[in-house]
Amino acid sequence: MLVFVSLLLCMGSFINGGLTSRYKEDASMMVMRSCHDKERHALLGLKANLVDINNTLNNWRSKEKNDCCQWAGVSCDKHTGHVTELDLSSSYSYVLSGNISPFLSLLPQLEYLDLSGIDFQFNPIPNSLTSLTSLKGLTISGANLSGPIHHHIANLSKLDFLDLSNNFLSGPIPDSLGDLTSLTEIHLSRNRLEGVIPTSIGNLPRLIELDLSRNLLNGSVPDFVRSTFLRQLDLSRNRLTGNLPNSMGKLSNLRYLDVSSNSLTGVIYDVHFQTLDVLIYLDLSFNSFELNLSSNIGFELLTIKLQSCKLGPSFPMWIQTQRYFAYLDISNAGISDFVPAWFWDLPPRLRFLNISSNDIKGTLPDMALVFEDYPGMDFSNNQLEGMIPLLPSKLAALNLSRNRFSGTLSFLCRIDAALTFRDLSSNLLSGTLPDCLKKFYEKLVVLNLSNNSLSGEIPSSLGFLSELQALYLRRNAFVGEVPTSLNNCTKLRFVDLGENNFSGNIPAWIGETLSELYVLVLRSNRFNGSLPSQICFLNNLQLLDLSNNLLVGNIPRCFGNFTAMATRRFQDDITSHSYSSYVATLPNATSVGATEYCPGLDGGFLSCFTNEDALFIDNALVAWKGTQRQFERGLYLLKSIDISSNKLYGKLPSEITNLRELVSFNISNNKLYGEIPKHVGQLRYLDTFDLSRNEFSGNIPLSLSNIDRLSYLNLSYNNLSGRIPTGTQLQSFSYTSYSGNPQLCGPPLIQICEPSPPPATVVGEEDVQDEEDELWKSYYIGMSSGFVFGFCGICGALFLNCRFRYFVFASSNNMKDWIHVTVVHFQSLRMKFRR
Known part of the structure; x- marks a missing residue:
């Protein structure tokens, strides 16, 4: 019996305990589902200050008992019901716009706030935001904020993450930012911030990541010796001066260092890398550094960017210790030496190699290497010579331009079809274009063979290159007509066939099918016939050069229809072509911005790769102010027509004055006649005008x-x-x-x-008639008045003088004859004047 009672008691206790536990769980659920009215109204006030074009905040409603903890982007503490997280980020799509509401200050327990991608329409950061003293994470990037960062940001004493990047913030970085000793990450890149970097930031003890890149900061690089946990430091693209502190070598946790594109100077010694054993990313490029490193440096880098630093004149031997790099750029580094044999044993994980713009001598060895990916190689602008050897079959990009390579293009047939960019310009290459070029139909974007001794006709197989965007064949000895098959290359944006021996008519299909063209250069060939009016269909055309040919006929009136030359639209991106086929295949890669691809710093990645390094910039040789000038970076600003040195005749169409954004216009050395259009002054941006x-x-x-x-x-x-x-x-x-x-x-x-005679006025026939009538009216009035006064005088004289009376009557007959002749004479003059 006692056992039974005990069993009942245990069961009751179990049931009661279960019910109590269930009740507590339900109560907890009830608390988690509710929110404070004051905070709900604060969120509704925030919504009222925003324009929501996609109805993203549709479930934010003002009805009673509407739990704000269930609203989109809102998270609450499950025990207290206070709003702790608010995430309205919209991935830079600007589906929300308006102001940062002061009602946010009514969320006292808010710990994480993300308003990235909201268009705040260049409004400043409100001071009310600094009253959120519980805030641990603040992210408002890419949100069109302007104005300064207020020094009251120091009120956010618990803040450990701050991201205000990619805005229009200006002014200095407040020194009070260094008072936030809990900060682990600061991201202020891509603003207009100026002044020096506060030394207090270098004293933040928990700082792990600091990104101040792409601003207008000046002064020196501060000492970060107290930030012993610092792993990532990016100060690139500012106006920093002075030396790189020796203390940088004491940051033993540093893995990523970028101080590129500043005005830093001095010598980089081993001491700068004294304890940087885990450093894997180094970018010192575009400064005035001189590297004096020994072969005993302890780190092995994955990314090495030293462009425009001084490494030469001898080839830097310390690179021999770098056995695993995926990215190496030592271009424009003052190296005037032969490349040692050990260098060509390149790492299998190579993705980009750039030794261009030095004075490197010698020949290339056979490189029958096998890479895990498809790297890009740039050996341009050196003194390399000889036949082009066996190259790796897996290449994404190859630039051998501005060297002394000779031989034919047959080596291209041994390269994998994944090649997307090829620049072999300004060498001593000869022979014809191989038919194997058609195998690159899926990938090839840029083909530059300018300034060689290539000859023959363009093979029709070139029309298989359906992805081609830029075609350079300038200054060779090509002959024949432009093959019709090229009309399949509908993605072409840049075509330069100038300074060859092409003949025949300018194909009309260029205007009908190559609608993306913004540059068309056919100068210095033997094209004949008339200008096809179909060229006027090229609405994107900004540079047209047909000079020094055998063209005849009139300039089509539709030349005034080139839309890109008539309207202001500066598209810098049209002058560049991305050629890297492996950007999208980076392991663990995440898109950081519009032009950057960078794996995180944690685990399993090879390098941080920026898409800016994978661009081919178009260049055009333009007749400019009587000479030839090379345009590259500023090519997108140039809007030019040059049809000089042909046999064109007829009048210059007045429609040409519609091209109000035209910068250069050259029609010299033709047979054009007639008047210069009187409204030529409408071409207000004209810089060069040659008739x-x-x-x-x-x-x-x-x-x-x-x-x-x-x-x-x-x-x-x-x-x-x-x-x-x-x-x-x-x-x-x-x-x-x-x-x-x-x-x-x-x-x-x-x-x-x-x-000059008195200015003549243009009058009509009615005006002439009115002037004639007024003339004769004055004549008749004067003659009548004179007759009356004369008659009275004569009568008086006749009455008073006898002898005079005889003289007058004797002369009356003669006077009658004189008056008759005079009247007849004036009538004849009047008839003549009317005619």
């Missing part, structure tokens, strides 16, 4: 003097006449700009203009 050696006549339009940007003008050897319009602009040019026009006068010419 010389044609048959233009008439006056120089007065509107030409209104183009204040004009710096080169040549109207010489035409049939222009009259006075050169006065004004500081046209008189500032040399007399040679106007010579060869015998009837032209005025400064800067020595021919003096004749005094």
